[in-house]
Amino acid sequence: MALRTLDSLGSLSGKRVIVRCDLNVPLRDGVITDDGRVRASLPTLKALADAGARVIVCSHLGRPDGAPDPQYSLEPVAQRLSELLTVPVAFATDTVGDSARDTVAGLGDGEIAVLENLRFNPGETSKDDATREAFAAELAELGDALVSDGFGVVHRKQASVYDLADLLPSAAGLLIAAELDVLDRLTENPQRPYTVVLGGSKVSDKLGVISHLLPRVDRLLIGGGMLFTFLAAEGHAVASSLLEKDQLETVRGYIAEAKERGVELVLPTDVVVASGFAADADHETVAADAIEQSSFGASGIGLDIGPDTAAVFAQAVRESKTVFWNGPMGVFEFPAFAAGTKAVAQALTEVDGLGVVGGGDSAAAVRQLGFSDDQFGHISTGGGASLEFLEGKKLPGLTVLGWE
Ligand code: ADP
Ligand code: MG
Numbered sequence: 001m002a003l004r005t006l007d008s009l010g011s012l013s014g015k016r017v018i019v020r021c022d023l024n025v026p027l028r029d030g031v032i033t034d035d036g037r038v039r040a041s042l043p044t045l046k047a048l049a050d051a052g053a054r055v056i057v058c059s060h061l062g063r064p065d066g067a068p069d070p071q072y073s074l075e076p077v078a079q080r081l082s083e084l085l086t087v088p089v090a091f092a093t094d095t096v097g098d099s100a101r102d103t104v105a106g107l108g109d110g111e112i113a114v115l116e117n118l119r120f121n122p123g124e125t126s127k128d129d130a131t132r133e134a135f136a137a138e139l140a141e142l143g144d145a146l147v148s149d150g151f152g153v154v155h156r157k158q159a160s161v162y163d164l165a166d167l168l169p170s171a172a173g174l175l176i177a178a179e180l181d182v183l184d185r186l187t188e189n190p191q192r193p194y195t196v197v198l199g200g201s202k203v204s205d206k207l208g209v210i211s212h213l214l215p216r217v218d219r220l221l222i223g224g225g226m227l228f229t230f231l232a233a234e235g236h237a238v239a240s241s242l243l244e245k246d247q248l249e250t251v252r253g254y255i256a257e258a259k260e261r262g263v264e265l266v267l268p269t270d271v272v273v274a275s276g277f278a279a280d281a282d283h284e285t286v287a288a289d290a291i292e293q294s295s296f297g298a299s300g301i302g303l304d305i306g307p308d309t310a311a312v313f314a315q316a317v318r319e320s321k322t323v324f325w326n327g328p329m330g331v332f333e334f335p336a337f338a339a340g341t342k343a344v345a346q347a348l349t350e351v352d353g354l355g356v357v358g359g360g361d362s363a364a365a366v367r368q369l370g371f372s373d374d375q376f377g378h379i380s381t382g383g384g385a386s387l388e389f390l391e392g393k394k395l396p397g398l399t400v401l402g403w404e
Helices: 036-050 075-085 098-105 129-140 159-167 174-187 203-213 224-233 245-261 307-318 339-349 360-368 383-390
Strands: 016-020 054-058 089-091 112-114 145-148 170-172 194-198 219-222 264-266 270-274 283-287 301-305 322-326 354-358 378-380
Touching: 016 036, 016 159, 036 054, 036 075, 036 174, 036 360, 075 089, 075 112, 129 159, 145 159, 159 170, 174 354, 174 378, 174 383, 194 203, 194 307, 203 224, 203 245, 203 383, 219 224, 219 307, 224 245, 224 301, 245 264, 264 307, 270 307, 301 307, 301 339, 307 339, 322 339, 322 383, 339 354, 339 360, 354 360, 354 383, 360 378, 360 383
Parallel strands: 016 054, 016 145, 054 112, 089 112, 145 170, 194 219, 194 322, 219 264, 322 354, 354 378
Antiparallel strands: 270 283, 270 301
């Protein structure tokens, strides 16, 4: 069965339509620093409002502990949505409580409301099926149909992503459909050379994808936080850099498998090491096998790939016909450690073929570094989700929408 799309829901005029978006934007002091995910949600929301639906937007934001936490409120996101749509957007101060019910009851046809952060409720991410289903049932009471459009969360078996889709007539929104179009091009006969660039900080999450990528790709470039686990696996000391000690054996296995398969696994040859994790930390470039010999000794932290590595990575990216990049090469939020990420981003804009950026922070990084969305083949709103898709996994949030 194919993915159910919006038209499968029939006429939505006057109906209450819950839209599960991924509005998990980066915030600093309550201000949205990258509104890419809000913008990506607009086509579906506009289409539903134009169809006369009463649009009820829900999302998670950050990782609150299953209870209200003002720093993770979706209110600034509702405001941004209102600015971008140039229509008023109502906001409910809870997710399934009195405020949500009143707000939904007050919606006219074609009007839009945002519910407070789904993860203020322990049921959203609970591992216990009954707890999750109970929360999904509360959500279901607010709507007549569900449009699932939070591509960044389709790999999660969570109440609003998975359980709710079984309780209401449900379909995928336009963003999910568009994301899957591009991911299909990456999995079905990608043009070669096919290069994947991995970085970022969710090291153990991302290490797992490597074994599935090795049979499919020609080159794998490793930067970001995970590079240190690779360097350590090769026997180099990494001082106080991010390191997943319990993954060393696994990583050695990947290095061996890459060799066997003839996949070029490219590790950094130089690294920018800092005195601490701070924007103004002292820093210097050292060889990747001499991190502990920097002036900071055992307290040094690797925060970016070095310039030689950046040049090698950029060249490898430029020479490829298909590139998927997930995870910044360094702590790009600090300008002193953004050069590696910038070099890879620049190279990606020069790819003669399909260049895809995936991941919330990676997307934020390219925009923050001054690139515009249309310089890339595609900017995916989902990092983990797109990686799991490329691994060939069945994603629960897509399976419930009829995807096989
Ligand atoms: P994405 O959201 O694109 O999937 P992640 O969430 O895995 O990416 O990682 C993004 C974060 O990784 C950024 O905030 C960046 O600062 C961090 N990062 C990159 N390199 C390092 C490093 N060497 N040490 C610590 N953090 C890093
Ligand atoms: Mg991230």
